Amino acid sequence: MEVNDSPWCEKYRARSFDEIRGQDLAIDKVRAFLRKFPAKKALVLHGPAGVGKTSMAYAIALEMDAEILELNASDLRDREKISKIVGPASSQKSLFRKNKIILMDEIDGVSATRDKGGLGEVLSIIEKTAFPMILTANDIWQKKFNLLRRKAELVELKEADYKTILKILMEVCEKENCVVSGDVLKSIAIRSRGDIRAAINDLQMLSKMDSKELVKEIGERDKEQSIFSAMQYVFKNARINEEMLRVFNEVNMPLDEIFLWIDENIPEEYSGEELARAYFALALADVFRGRIRRQRHWRFMVYEHFFLGPAIASVKKYNRSGWTSYKKPSRILKIWLSNQRMAKKKSICEKYARSCHTSVRAAMKDFLLLRFVLKNPAVREELGLSDEEKEFLDKKI
Amino acid sequence: MIESYSSEVWTEKYRPRKFEEMVGQEEIIRRVKSLVNSLNIPHLLFAGPAGTGKSTLALIIVRQLFGDSWRENYLELNASDERGIDVIRQKVKDFARTKAIGNVPFKVIFLDEADALTREAQQALRRTMENFTSTCRFILSCNYSSKILDPIQSRTVVFRFQLLEKRDIKKRIEVIAFNEGLSVSDEAFDALYEASEGDCRRVINLLQATASISPNITPELVNTIVSKAKPSDIKIVLDYALAGDFKNSREKLLDIMLRESISGQDVIKAIQKEIWNLPIDDALKVKLTQKTGEAEFRLVEGSDEFIQLEALLASFILAGRGEA
Numbered sequence: 001m002e003v004n005d006s007p008w009c010e011k012y013r014a015r016s017f018d019e020i021r022g023q024d025l026a027i028d029k030v031r032a033f034l035r036k037f038p039a040k041k042a043l044v045l046h047g048p049a050g051v052g053k054t055s056m057a058y059a060i061a062l063e064m065d066a067e068i069l070e071l072n073a074s075d076l077r078d079r080e081k082i083s084k085i086v087g088p089a090s091s092q093k094s095l096f097r098k099n100k101i102i103l104m105d106e107i108d109g110v111s112a113t114r115d116k117g118g119l120g121e122v123l124s125i126i127e128k129t130a131f132p133m134i135l136t137a138n139d140i141w142q143k144k145f146n147l148l149r150r151k152a153e154l155v156e157l158k159e160a161d162y163k164t165i166l167k168i169l170m171e172v173c174e175k176e177n178c179v180v181s182g183d184v185l186k187s188i189a190i191r192s193r194g195d196i197r198a199a200i201n202d203l204q205m206l207s208k209m210d211s212k213e214l215v216k217e218i219g220e221r222d223k224e225q226s227i228f229s230a231m232q233y234v235f236k237n238a239r240i241n242e243e244m245l246r247v248f249n250e251v252n253m254p255l256d257e258i259f260l261w262i263d264e265n266i267p268e269e270y271s272g273e274e275l276a277r278a279y280f281a282l283a284l285a286d287v288f289r290g291r292i293r294r295q296r297h298w299r300f301m302v303y304e305h306f307f308l309g310p311a312i313a314s315v316k317k318y319n320r321s322g323w324t325s326y327k328k329p330s331r332i333l334k335i336w337l338s339n340q341r342m343a344k345k346k347s348i349c350e351k352y353a354r355s356c357h358t359s360v361r362a363a364m365k366d367f368l369l370l371r372f373v374l375k376n377p378a379v380r381e382e383l384g385l386s387d388e389e390k391e392f393l394d395k396k397i
Numbered sequence: 398m399i400e401s402y403s404s405e406v407w408t409e410k411y412r413p414r415k416f417e418e419m420v421g422q423e424e425i426i427r428r429v430k431s432l433v434n435s436l437n438i439p440h441l442l443f444a445g446p447a448g449t450g451k452s453t454l455a456l457i458i459v460r461q462l463f464g465d466s467w468r469e470n471y472l473e474l475n476a477s478d479e480r481g482i483d484v485i486r487q488k489v490k491d492f493a494r495t496k497a498i499g500n501v502p503f504k505v506i507f508l509d510e511a512d513a514l515t516r517e518a519q520q521a522l523r524r525t526m527e528n529f530t531s532t533c534r535f536i537l538s539c540n541y542s543s544k545i546l547d548p549i550q551s552r553t554v555v556f557r558f559q560l561l562e563k564r565d566i567k568k569r570i571e572v573i574a575f576n577e578g579l580s581v582s583d584e585a586f587d588a589l590y591e592a593s594e595g596d597c598r599r600v601i602n603l604l605q606a607t608a609s610i611s612p613n614i615t616p617e618l619v620n621t622i623v624s625k626a627k628p629s630d631i632k633i634v635l636d637y638a639l640a641g642d643f644k645n646s647r648e649k650l651l652d653i654m655l656r657e658s659i660s661g662q663d664v665i666k667a668i669q670k671e672i673w674n675l676p677i678d679d680a681l682k683v684k685l686t687q688k689t690g691e692a693e694f695r696l697v698e699g700s701d702e703f704i705q706l707e708a709l710l711a712s713f714i715l716a717g718r719g720e721a
Contacts, residue, residue: 280708283705286695335655356408361477365659367658372622373602
């Protein structure tokens with residue numbers, strides 16, 4: 001990837017309170033928390049994806065002139081690392097800066113149990129730490145967070161409204177020197193449904209096309225935009241929810257085509273065990289598709305959507321961040337190209353099948369052997385092969 | 398009886414034209430012959446592997462029934478080539494509209510590869526058969542009679558064709574060698590037979606392919622042709638998968654399927670055979686074969702064969718690392 005191809009949503013992340021849009025109420029609450037610290041030692045920033053939870057955490061660090069120590073779910077099992085962060089941190093001051101902040105992003109994925117590595121560890125860190133701890137979560141109202149909610153200050157980040165997002169998009173365009181019409185920006189902003197990250201990702205995707213093409217293909221792109229964000233939703237989120245059952249319904253594209261998009265892009269997101277489980281889910285979705293087709297039992301659609309959405313999302317333990325460049329399905333194109341190349345083979349086999357009491361399919365399968373038989377000029381004459389067909393047979397494989 | 402129309406394709410040129418010329422299937426021929434002699438046949442179902450004489454016997458039946466005018470009274474359809482049961486029904490309807498010519502009061506429709514039809518299509522076929530029973534007889538052919546609906550089986554007389562024995566195939570090869578002036582040693586015949594798995598059509602095609610190089614048929618020459626006509630190796634697909642390279646594995650797979658025009662079923666079959674030959678321990682062979690079997694099961698139930706194969710390859714990657 002080229003340097004200027006780095007994800008714009010990272011490049012234009014808000015870095016300070018001033019740069020965070022439309023979250024004034026939340027910022028006030030954060031300031032109050034910092035003032036009162038250590039009355040409560042942990043702050044939970046919660047809200048839907050892409051509203052700026054992580055950006056807010058970094059802005060807090062900037063505001064406090066603090067160093068950020070990031071913890072993730074797998075660190076919870078590592079006592080040594082924890083005590084390195086929490087233990088000394090609670091007694092010593094940072095060498096370079098006055099303050100420290102402990103950040104734990106996306107705690108939705110942390111298990112509820114009190115064993116090692118679970119939320120119990122998180123609570124005990126809050127107990128011990130001498131520095132503010134910031135946690136982010138999509139849904140803080142889950143039962144497993146009961147205790148945490150009592151110990152921490154909760155600050156909700158609201159979805160950004162459409163005008164705010166539009167403004168952000170226009171600024172990004174200006175800085176990136178890219179020309180995108182106001183209508184296009186508006187439709188991106190509306191479609192993003194408050195998810196700033198998704199909106200910026202969409203913009204980056206669109207910006208890669210040259211401007212003439214962009215205007216022409218906006219209808220087509222429109223369609224693709226929604227498949228992109230639907231796939232992103234499924235591929236990036238680890239926790240399943242009901243929205244995932246509908247997410248592909250809302251894409252303006254036949255379900256068969258959606259299968260191809262998912263099929264193409266699973267290896268872009270998953271590998272190893274996740275890859276195998278995701279393909280297993282896709283295979284099950286396909287089985288139900290086959291059953292619907294054969295038995296006309298439309299209720300199976302529920303399962304088709306379940307295995308395409310939630311089941312494929314559920315193969316990973318934690319939410320994914322980062323930006324993936326999804327690919328257009330290539331299989332149909334390859335099949336088409338091959339059919340073009342194989343057209344002669346097919347027409348030859350049709351002629352052969354007609355006079356030799358066999359099927360075209362069987363002849364195609366045996367073609368490598370039949371090539372030798374079809375060398376005979378008398379046979380060619382008999383089947384009525386055209387000059388092009390003869391030429392095709394004389395070519396080297 | 399030499400017809401004016403004689404083919405240069407040996408499978409046609411040497412296709413038996415009388416009951417007496419057929420090899421193997423003696424019991425079936427005896428019974429079919431007596432049915433034909435009564436000038437009235439029921440619907441028939443020929444079940445058995447490829448290249449055992451199903452189409453040939455159907456052709457002999459119509460020649461016997463209709464003599465020189467057999468072409469006017471015979472319709473040959475292939476279920477795997479026709480687009481859907483509606484096309485088949487329309488063709489049957491058009492064909493059955495006119496009365497049979499000659500003494501026999503019906504026409505004959507041969508539906509090859511009837512097991513390629515779905516259950517629903519077979520239901521429709523059953524009704525079609527009933528509607529035209531007064532004017533038409535059906536001969537259905539299939540590889541597995543279990544894939545044919547019971548109500549259809551119960552309306553037909555079922556004949557099960559056995560794989561031809563080596564000596565039977567040899568008889569035909571000798572006839573061809575004599576007429577075409579070829580010399581075929583015993584070893585060369587063995588090579589022809591081995592490469593064809595008892596499929597007589599394939600043996601003859603292989604013989605003609607080999608004879609296109611030289612009339613002196615040797616085992617070496619046969620094997621040269623066999624290796625040239627061998628479809629690309631599915632092994633490379635498995636190698637990539639077991640090495641953990643999913644993207645290359647699936648790309649190779651699609652390449653092979655498109656270039657060789659083979660179906661997902663064919664691929665599964667090849668994979669299942671190839672697992673035997675892989676240099677891996679027995680426990681892994683068992684695991685891979687189990688995964689393959691399950692994939693084949695889902696492939697039959699599903700609608701996109703390629704997705705099912707991809708899921709299989711993805712599971713091989715895990716198995717290759719000893720994780721599943």
